[in-house]
Each structure stands twice: as structure tokens, then as C-alpha cells.
Amino acid sequence: MRPGPLCVLLAVLAVGTDAQAEETNGSGITLPLPTAAAQVIDLQQRLKDSERQREELQKQLQSADASRESAPLKELRLENQKLRTQLKEAQTSLPLRFLTEQQQWFVTGGGVALIALLCGIFATGGRRERRQWLN
Template sequence: MRLRQLCLLAVLTLGAMAQAEEASNSGSATPLSLSPHSQVTELQQRLKESEGLREELSKQLQSAQATRESAQLSRLRQENQRLAQQLKETQDGALTRWLTEQQQWFVTGAGVALIALLCGIFASGGHRRRRQWLN
């Protein structure tokens, strides 16, 4: 058990030394001589900058979503209007065809009745005569 702890400590120490050596070589890392107060101040400043950037990105995301949603909403409204117009045209067309068909049947029936009346008038000969079978 102790051997594991020693190995872990050795690995962590080597890693920290390698990291410190890399930091001193790169020059972009913060120097170790900064006081804890100045480090806290710097971290607070970076936190404020990060929060400001996060808020800005959040606003951009919301505006992009609003734009996308408004475009989708306008497309849906246009499609809804188109479908409503198509439904209205279909209903009007069906009503017009039904009325035309109904009127057509009425005219056909009136024509048949008129022809039957004319045939009856011409078949009787147009004058009154006595019935022969009554004598």
C-alpha cells in the first residue's frame, strides 16, 4: 500500500516539475513570484471577461434562434394561408358543381314533362269527338 502511494507521489512530482519547466520555457505563463492577492485579482478579472463573453455569445445565440424561428414561422404562416385558400377553392368548386348538377337534373325533368305534354296533345288529334264505344 505504501509503495503505491510513493509511486503516485513520484509521478505527480515528476509531472509538476515537467509542467513548471515547460511553463518557464514558454514565457506566456504567469510568473511564480506573483503574490496570492494579485493572482486572485487577475483571476477575478479573467472571470469578468469570460462572463461578459459568455453573455455576448448567449445574446448572439438567442438572436440567431429568434431569426431561425421567425423564418420558420413565416414559412408556416404562408403554407397555412396557401392551404386555407386551396380548401376554400375546393369547397367552392364542389358547391358550384353540385348546384350545376342539381340544376341540370331540374332542367332535364322539366324537358321530359314538356315533351310528354306535347305528345299527349298531338296524339288526341286536337279536337273533341264522341267516343265510339259508348253507342
């Protein structure tokens, strides 16, 4: 660090401590600064007040949010309840299926293959000849 800014810094710090040594009230009488213990107690009291105010504001905010959101929330819950009852009614009104759609297609394909096999057997007349290529 250069010596110029260091000297300026020390001068400002020295003047600053003298300026903070005394305070004057409105009548011009100088009062000594409060001690560190008094400042700590004052700050602790202000912290307690701030925390209490914060808690009160937090409670007010929660109550305001609850009152604002309660009406749409109730409407959504009622709509959800109605939709659930409609779903249950729709499920009970549908006939109980034995096979799923995929299983039905599988059974249909197997049936077609079996019919094709039977048609092939009946088309040959039921005789089994040995067929060979003629040379």
C-alpha cells in the first residue's frame, strides 16, 4: 500500500473517533455516548420488538392467505369430489370385461390361425401323400 492513502486513512480514523466521542441533544448540551453494555441491551430490546412485529405480521399474512384461498380451494375440493363420484358411477355401470383389448386381439388371431389350419387339412382331403420332386 502506498504511504499517501495510509496517512489519509489514519487521519480520518483519528478524527472520526473524536467526532463520535460526544453527542449533543437539542439544547446544545453534550452527552456522553452510551456504554457498550447499554447499546447491547438497547439492541436486544429492539430485536425482541422486531421479532414480535415480524411474528404478528406473519400471522396476519397467513390469515389473509387462508381467507383469500379458502373460497377457490373449497370450490376445487367440491369439484374434485363430484368428479370422483362420477368416475365411480361410470366404472360400476360398465360391464365387467373378462379379457382386455390386447388379449381379445390375441385370442382372435389364434382363432383365425386355427381356422386356417383346419381349412388346410380339409382341403387336402385328409390323405397324406409323400410328395417328391421328380427327377
